[in-house]
Amino acid sequence: xxxxxxxxxxxxxxxxxxxxxxxxxxxxxxxxxxxxxxxxxxxxxxxxxxxxxxxxxxxxxxxxxxxxxxxxxxxxxxxxxxxxxxxxxxxxxxxxxxxxxxxxxxxxxxxxxxxxxxxxxxxxxxxxxxxxxxxxxxxxxxxxxxxxxxxxxxxxxxxxxxxxxxxxxxxxxxxxxxxxxxxxxxxxxxxxxxxxxxxxxxxxxxxxxxxxxxxxxxxxxxxxxxxxxxxxxxxxxxxxxxxxxxxxxxxxxxxxxxxxxxxxxxxxxxxxxxxxxxxxxxxxxxxxxxxxxxxxxxxxxxxxxxxxxxxxxx
Numbered sequence: 483x484x485x486x487x488x489x490x491x492x493x494x495x496x497x498x499x500x501x502x503x504x505x506x507x508x509x510x511x512x513x514x515x516x517x518x519x520x521x522x523x524x525x526x527x528x529x530x531x532x533x534x535x536x537x538x539x540x541x542x543x544x545x546x547x548x549x550x551x552x553x554x555x556x557x558x559x560x561x562x563x564x565x566x567x568x569x570x571x572x573x574x575x576x577x578x579x580x581x582x583x584x585x586x587x588x589x590x591x592x593x594x595x596x597x598x599x600x601x602x603x604x605x606x607x608x609x610x611x612x613x614x615x616x617x618x619x620x621x622x623x624x625x626x627x628x629x630x631x632x633x634x635x636x637x638x639x640x641x642x643x644x645x646x647x648x649x650x651x652x653x654x655x656x657x658x659x660x661x662x663x664x665x666x667x668x669x670x671x672x673x674x675x676x677x678x679x680x681x682x683x684x685x686x687x688x689x690x691x692x693x694x695x696x697x698x699x700x701x702x703x704x705x706x707x708x709x710x711x712x713x714x715x716x717x718x719x720x721x722x723x724x725x726x727x728x729x730x731x732x733x734x735x736x737x738x739x740x741x742x743x744x745x746x747x748x749x750x751x752x753x754x755x756x757x758x759x760x761x762x763x764x765x766x767x768x769x770x771x772x773x774x775x776x777x778x779x780x781x782x783x784x785x786x787x788x789x790x791x792x793x794x795x796x
Contacts, residue, residue: 587613640660
């Protein structure tokens with residue numbers, strides 16, 4: 483990939499995709515990030531998701547320039563923010579530089595294991611990684627930070643023709659040939675309700691510091707779902723998922739609203755009763771840091787369990 487004068491890299495390996503990847507080692511890209519962040523703060527936003535931080539900082543050794551930029555954004559929020567603060571997160575298990583964290587909390591998509599031994603295009607969730615601990619930007623410390631887990635989106639239908647791909651191959655092409663939210667949206671209503679509840683309970687038990695970010699409204703791009711509208715009874719194609727109960731006011735809802743309300747009503751009672759003991763879950767890497775930059779070196783942990791398939795029974 484080449485970086486142009488604007489500070490963005492072109493995607494020459496996939497020319498069909500629009501846009502590019504920012505390069506925060508370039509001043510132009512950092513100016514753009516700062517401008518966009520301050521505009522959101524001026525509009526009243528109090529939390530910003532900074533996206534694929536490990537991609538656009540690849541040329542910023544030790545994330546030195548990125549750390550400076552985020553500091554400037556926080557300083558702007560101290561003066562102009564609604565409550566004189568901004569919270570920052572990104573798709574990361576954490577960035578720890580000499581014991582200080584770059585983000586207030588972390589966010590990651592779920593990881594899956596396809597179930598080839600059962601009919602259909604089913605999957606189960608598996609535990610991956612951790613949420614880094616250290617000194618939070620707000621001054622408090624913990625051995626692990628809170629983090630969000632989500633059904634991510636990156637293109638909807640991610641294979642050209644699912645019908646012509648063998649089932650065993652399709653199973654490993656992201657989520658059965660979809661991105662995460664598109665796979666979820668293309669399940670039948672009963673399946674969506676079941677998987678939403680399964681995800682909520684799985685997160686409560688397996689990740690005592692994680693919180694399931696329920697999908698309220700999310701693009702599914704070219705993986706649109708055909709459904710009958712509630713306002714006029716006509717068939718239509720929906721290219722974004724929305725959790726709402728289908729009604730005249732929301733004619734293309736996916737009907738998970740009541741399930742979400744019921745799950746939220748349970749609070750964290752399941753976590754309090756049945757969460758895996760923390761001693762079974764390893765957080766972060768050993769305390770090994772890069773001598774020059776001070777960055778704590780990452781360690782990725784993936785746990786697969788054969789018992790998982792039992793949790794996807796309908």
